[in-house]
Amino acid sequence: MTYRAPVKQIRFILDHVVPFAEVAATDRFAEASPDMVEAILTEAGRMSSEVLAPLNRAGDEHPARLENGVVRSSPGFDRGFQAIAEGGWIGLSADPEHGGAGLPQALNMAVGEMMAGACLALQLNPLLTQGQIEALEHHASDEMKAQYLPKLIGGAWNGTMNLTEPGAGSDVGALKTRAEPNGDGSFSITGQKIFITWGDSDVTENTCHAVLARLPDGVQGTKGISLFMVPKYLPDADGNPTEPNGVKVVSLEHKLGIHGSPTCVMAYENAKGWLIGNENGGMAAMFTMMNNARLAVGVQGVGVGEAALQQAAAYAAEREQFGPIIRHADVRRMLATSRAEIFAARAICLSCATALDMARATGDRDWAARAALLTPIAKAYGTDVGCRVADTAVQVHGGMGYIEETGIAQYLRDVRITPIYEGTNGIQAMDLVGRKMMDGGTAAQALLDEIMDDARAHSQMDGTRVEAVWKAAQTLSEATNRLVERGMNDRNAGAVPYLSAFARVLGAYHHLRAAAAGNEDDKRLAWIYVDRVLPRYRAELIEVEAGFDDLQAISDSALGLA
Known part of the structure; x- marks a missing residue:
């Protein structure tokens, strides 16, 4: 069946369940009028349903592949990404000074949910870029902001997050990637990173890596880590990509799901990079990026769960076993409890987003504390619900759920990563x-x-x-x-x-x-x-x-x- 973006349900939560009206009443977000919200949700829903959703199956059956050192994306992903970029969806909540729309995170998360429900593997590309945008807005120099933010916001370039190494996963402080000063304000980055989402791409002209590394005088542990911007192609004075940097994709991981999203092993060999933020302040800058991503991943769980539930309900209405199985008590129990949990998880995620917006708009510490408290709950519950609902959707299909041709198993395989990445x-x-x-x-x-x-x-x-x-x-x-x-x-x-x-x-x-x-x-x-x-x-x-x-x-x- 075709995915239908849940515009009505999202709008209901924003209007009646979470304090979005308080967000729209602030000076910072005064543009988020009811008409503006309706227009954004409607258009994002149309794009998700009509443009992105048809690409989901192709991404699963025709994974991203590495050819001669370049990642080739799944069929149609270039067109899908172009629709995301041209629609301005990457920069929806970014600073208007560099081309963003400056709208609330609550709207950005609502749009992210619809895109994830339509095609999670492709939605991961703008999600990581949005996290990098936020890190740069908070920590980069004015010169770096001017050079990178317009390209990232406009979708010409994409951004990644490089934390994990073969021996340093959750223990980030054990990383071995090193950074040597070049004497001209740049640094030479050498090391290897794994699990890098969209670490290379043929849907953008440049890929910009935010890389954690240790300077020669950096102490052991997380306090001695710095964050660097390391682009695939070095930009010239006008911001145009020129010669290749010392960055290459070693291999792509073979994964349970999200096959259309290239998960790369990256090698840095004296790659030129520039410091983001302060020396030895890499974790603070990276956590800005990760906190954005954690809420967004909770939203991904909701989106995939929504898509799986839609297909399960449609199948139950059509499947005849002593009448349509949607009338059977146990099937009805599975669908009803899944729908109730999707609503709860969506509301928790949007509540967290509105708290972030209120903290940003007012500077109120209580709102900041509320957002901080809700972030791990939104991430964990949103992704747990996504997995439960996708698993239940397979069960509703019975034996046909175990057959790949129905497509329902893809949702379970895709969503299973969400309780793991961006912090288990x-x-x-x-x-x-x-x-x-x-x-x-x-x-x-x-x-x-x-x-x-x-x-x-x-x-x-x-x-x-x-x-x-x-x-x-x-x-x-x-x-x-x-x-x-x-x-x-x-x-x-x-x-x-x-x-x-x-x-x-x-x-x-x-x-x-x-x-x-x-x-x-x-x-x-x-x-x-x-x-x-x-x-x-x-x-x-x-x-x-x-x-x-x-x-x-x-x-x-x-x-x-x-």
């Missing part, structure tokens, strides 16, 4: 219970108080169900108080179930707001979530309380190590 979901959870709880849980408690207040305000809708949401927030609040008193091993042992429980409570909160503002279908979907999905938080919080001791006590041999 386990790392997101540890970030939530660690760095994001360094305030003693203040930001978390403020959000939970808001949920309880909102539940009280809607108690007239359905007393029992609204009470369940209030009770869940109260129970999570108490669990949070206990969590912040525990050591980090105990916190980390329960980090994943804690994040999941928090996400379920947030999902119920957003469903409650939708039930209050929407029609009877919105209310019924909310009660599906409250009755069938929310209660799982109780088991998750029990696991949080279990701590680390039992995990430490079990022997390695009991875990299967000979």
Whole structure:
């Protein structure tokens, strides 16, 4: 079936569920009027449905390939990327000074979801470029901004993120790539990087690599790492690409999914690069890029889950087994709970985006803390839901789901990377219970108080169900108080179930707001979530309380190590 961009659902969440109206009321984002929002979502939805979605299958069946040192993209990806670039979608939230539209991240994430649902492998290209744009806006010199940002925003060049090495994955501080000063303000970069998304491309004229490397006097660990801009082709004074740099693609990874997205092993051999930000300040600059990408990856999970669910529902309506299987109780359960979780995950991601927008527009520390708290939840829950829904969509198809010709398995293969890259979901959870709880849980408690207040305000809708949401927030609040008193091993042992429980409570909160503002279908979907999905938080919080001791006590041999 053909993917249909969920414009109506996204607009409903922006209008009634998350505080986007507050974003549009700020001076910074005053242009985000209702008419502007409608026009952006409608046009992005049209492009995603009509231009990008038809490329998805071709990307899976005809992967990107390496020929004579150049990556050749999947059939039609050049046309798809051209539509993205010419539509101005790459620079939707970028600074207008360098050609961006300066619109809210909430709109950018909404557009990103639709593009990811249509063709995840291609959407990864602008996603990484957008992250690099944000890093340059915050950390680069004015000269570097003027040289690179217009090209990246306009889509003439694409950007990448180079962190991972064969021996340095999550332990970024163990990297071995080195940078030697050339004496003219540039540096010679030498080393190897792996898992580089869209590390080379024939859909743009230049690829710009943001590379983490260590200067000769850089201390060991993350405090001695710097970030460098290393383009594939060296630009001249006018910004035009000229001679090749010392950068090459060694190979492309053979992956479970996203076959149309070239995942490169990159080699740097005395490649010329320029410092982004301060010496030994590479992690701060890279985290700017990664935080943008983490929310965007959560949105990817929602987008692919949406696409898989659309196909599963259409198949269930057509497939006859004692009547259309969409009438069968278990199939209906799978579709309804999947739809409820997609709504919750989408709302959490857009809530995070609006918090980022409010922090940027107002400078308010509370909004910044809210955005920081929601980022790991949005990334982890959005991608977990994407995987669950895609897996369920295969199940709805029955035996045909296991047959590649139906196309449904591609969604499961594609989305499976999202809980892994840009920081695994386990790392997101540890970030939530660690760095994001360094305030003693203040930001978390403020959000939970808001949920309880909102539940009280809607108690007239359905007393029992609204009470369940209030009770869940109260129970999570108490669990949070206990969590912040525990050591980090105990916190980390329960980090994943804690994040999941928090996400379920947030999902119920957003469903409650939708039930209050929407029609009877919105209310019924909310009660599906409250009755069938929310209660799982109780088991998750029990696991949080279990701590680390039992995990430490079990022997390695009991875990299967000979």
